[in-house]
Amino acid sequence: MSFPFLKMRCGATGAWLKIRRWGKVEQEHLTAAMSIEASDAHDARNDKKEGTMATTAAPVQLHRSVQEFLSQPKKLLIGGQWVDAQSAKTFETYNPATGEVLARVAQGDRHDINQAVAAARKAFESGRWPDMSPAERGRLLWKLADLIEQHREELAELETLDNGKPLIFSRAGDIPSAANAFRYMAGWATKVEGTTIPISSSRAKYFAYTLREPVGVVGQIIPWNFPLVMAAWKLAPALAVGCTCVLKPAEQTPVTALRLGELIQEAGFPDGVVNIVTGFGETAGAALASHPDVDKIAFTGSTEVGKLIAQAATGNLKKVSLELGGKSPNVIFADADLNSAIPGSANAIFFNLGQVCTAGSRLFVHKSVFDQVVDGVAGETRKFKIGPGMIESTNLGPLVSEEQLSRVCGFLDSGNKEGATTIVGGHRIGDAGYFVEPTILVDVKPHMKVVREEIFGPVVTAIPFTEPEEVVAFANDTVYGLASAVWTRDISKAHRMAAKLRAGTVWINCYNVFDPALPFGGYKQSGWGRENGRAALDLYTENKSVCAQI
Numbered sequence: 001m002s003f004p005f006l007k008m009r010c011g012a013t014g015a016w017l018k019i020r021r022w023g024k025v026e027q028e029h030l031t032a033a034m035s036i037e038a039s040d041a042h043d044a045r046n047d048k049k050e051g052t053m054a055t056t057a058a059p060v061q062l063h064r065s066v067q068e069f070l071s072q073p074k075k076l077l078i079g080g081q082w083v084d085a086q087s088a089k090t091f092e093t094y095n096p097a098t099g100e101v102l103a104r105v106a107q108g109d110r111h112d113i114n115q116a117v118a119a120a121r122k123a124f125e126s127g128r129w130p131d132m133s134p135a136e137r138g139r140l141l142w143k144l145a146d147l148i149e150q151h152r153e154e155l156a157e158l159e160t161l162d163n164g165k166p167l168i169f170s171r172a173g174d175i176p177s178a179a180n181a182f183r184y185m186a187g188w189a190t191k192v193e194g195t196t197i198p199i200s201s202s203r204a205k206y207f208a209y210t211l212r213e214p215v216g217v218v219g220q221i222i223p224w225n226f227p228l229v230m231a232a233w234k235l236a237p238a239l240a241v242g243c244t245c246v247l248k249p250a251e252q253t254p255v256t257a258l259r260l261g262e263l264i265q266e267a268g269f270p271d272g273v274v275n276i277v278t279g280f281g282e283t284a285g286a287a288l289a290s291h292p293d294v295d296k297i298a299f300t301g302s303t304e305v306g307k308l309i310a311q312a313a314t315g316n317l318k319k320v321s322l323e324l325g326g327k328s329p330n331v332i333f334a335d336a337d338l339n340s341a342i343p344g345s346a347n348a349i350f351f352n353l354g355q356v357c358t359a360g361s362r363l364f365v366h367k368s369v370f371d372q373v374v375d376g377v378a379g380e381t382r383k384f385k386i387g388p389g390m391i392e393s394t395n396l397g398p399l400v401s402e403e404q405l406s407r408v409c410g411f412l413d414s415g416n417k418e419g420a421t422t423i424v425g426g427h428r429i430g431d432a433g434y435f436v437e438p439t440i441l442v443d444v445k446p447h448m449k450v451v452r453e454e455i456f457g458p459v460v461t462a463i464p465f466t467e468p469e470e471v472v473a474f475a476n477d478t479v480y481g482l483a484s485a486v487w488t489r490d491i492s493k494a495h496r497m498a499a500k501l502r503a504g505t506v507w508i509n510c511y512n513v514f515d516p517a518l519p520f521g522g523y524k525q526s527g528w529g530r531e532n533g534r535a536a537l538d539l540y541t542e543n544k545s546v547c548a549q550i
Contacts, residue, residue, distance in 0.1 A: 066157045069259060074105040076112055076278060077261040079119035080271025085279070086111040093254065096164030096398040097388035097433045103162075105254050108279035110287035113246065116275035117293050120217045120244040123272030129244065132270075138189035141239060144267040145183040148175060151263065155256055159228055160389040162255040164397040164434070165352055167389050177514070178232035181532075184516035185236035188537060192241050199547065208547040214242035215319060215540050216295030219288040221281070221309070222257070223301045224250035224400050225355040225456075231257050234298050235274065236516075237536040246275045246294070248285050250301075252401050254278040281305065292316045298539065299323070300357075302454070303480070303525045310528075321529035321539045323357070323521055325454040326482030329475035330360030330511065331497065333468075334368045336487035340509060342373060345460075346380035348485065348511040350438045353399055354408075354458035357526075358483035358505070358512060361455060364471050367464040374440060374462050378424040381438045386429065399434040399457060408436055408457030415441050415450040415459075425458070446477065454480070468493065472500045481523025485511050504530070 073090075075082040089107040094100065108116075123129050148155065155178075156170035165174070194210035218238045222230040231247060238245050249257035261276045277284050289297050289312035296319040299309045303324040313320045330348050332341045348360030365373045389397040399405045405428065412426055425439030438458040444451050451461050465471040475484060484503040486494050491508075498506040504522040507513060514520065519530040529539050 077276040108277040109283040113287040116246045119272040124244040128270045134190040138186040141186035145179040147263045148179040181232035185240040189240040211544040219294045219297045224253040227253040228256040322527040324527040327480045328483040333488040334366040341487035342376035349460040370464040405434040479525045482526035
């Protein structure tokens with residue numbers, strides 16, 4: 001398959017030269033705008049060179065409880081006790097804005113996973129939890145949601161320090177979303193129901209019904225891009241139906257999961273119902289996925305690791321749910337409201353610096369408005385204030401780690417070598433922290449890595465199209481199928497496109513809209529199962545048929 005319009009200039013040559021010249025000039029404005037507005041950031045580091053940025057932040061007064069929490073050793077939560085790893089090993093986590101050590105965390109491994117699974121099994125089969133009524137479970141989940149809200153500022157600061165995202169988004173988005181997930185699933189705790197079934201295959205009389213029962217001990221491995229939200233998405237439905245859990249946070253961002261563990265204890269959950277083991281994926285994560293006494297494994301992360309999780313689960317054929325990678329198509333038709341579609345498409349790819357599994361990283365634009373949209377999306381980058389997340393004015397933070405920075409820069413190099421044209425961005429920013437410029441690439445071809453592979457960074461490929469049938473084929477030409485979007489004033493066209501796009505979510509004239517009630521998951525190599533909504537309960541329950549002759 002080829003993209004026939006990639007070899008054309010989609011307008012007069014002069015128009016393209018204008019965009020390219022504008023992109024270069026715009027880079028100067030972007031660089032200037034990215035300087036941190038702080039009293040100690042107006043020195044020689046605050047220059048205007050392309051690809052540079054002052055990343056020294058003004059002193060920020062952290063919430064007192066944040067300082068106290070970070071000053072304490074970070075242990076594992078197993079069976080209701082905070083314990084060191086059996087090996088006594090620890091590892092360091094880093095502040096993405098500075099690259100400096102943030103915390104030292106217990107390095108759990110197979111031995112600690114064994115203990116955590118044993119504690120979860122004990123809590124599942126004996127004690128208060130299995131005898132607790134659904135209403136009581138719901139009340140605990142509701143109380144946990146209340147505690148999250150009560151500690152919103154503290155959790156927001158921890159999330160920003162650990163992950164790098166702007167404090168304004170942690171405060172207004174991540175923390176409330178986590179609380180909402182627990183509160184929503186609290187309502188489902190009393191509504192996990194079976195059915196009665198008429199039996200017609202025999203003249204004898206039978207009373208038959210089904211039961212929905214908790215699957216048992218659940219292993220849950222969460223990613224680093226939305227640490228607290230992902231913990232909530234995993235834990236809430238499992239706890240609502242009566243499972244017990246072993247949670248393995250991402251090694252890059254374990255801090256808020258550990259604080260959540262303290263709040264879970266404060267809420268009154270019995271010991272062993274939730275266990276938290278920090279450590280590395282190849283040790284703690286692998287041990288959890290392959291553990292013979294884990295009944296179900298839930299994973300959010302890359303497709304590559306998801307395949308390893310699925311293989312590891314075959315030992316005891318545990319249930320598996322996977323929310324994996326994406327290469328989401330974002331389609332703008334000629335009749336779209338560009339005043340909404342342009343900023344919406346910029347946010348689709350650049351929100352959270354592109355570290356979103358649903359990121360709209362393939363931007364398909366009708367050729368008649370292609371120049372205008374590319375120009376407009378590039379212009380949106382002028383509005384970003386890139387810097388440390390703890391600076392209140394920052395609305396675009398760093399990548400999460402040095403490893404992720406290297407990955408994204410590798411894709412930028414690849415795109416350049418394979419012939420893509422950079423309209424704006426394309427470079428690392430400064431030498432402190434893990435900052436990179438929002439980047440728009442054009443003149444891309446279907447075989448390029450930047451088009452085929454998930455980058456998980458602020459890089460979008462803009463591709464022109466002519467007909468709806470053409471763009472459907474382009475959009476579906478991927479191994480992924482997590483999300484997609486369509487921008488058009490023609491509602492009939494929008495729904496026809498929604499039916500044809502092979503993705504678990506299709507947004508129409510919007511992007512990245514999530515809700516605890518809205519099922520979320522992918523087609524193809526974007527995963528198995530659905531999180532959120534009633535569908536999430538299926539991931540954590542077994543259906544039992546009971547038939548009695550009467």
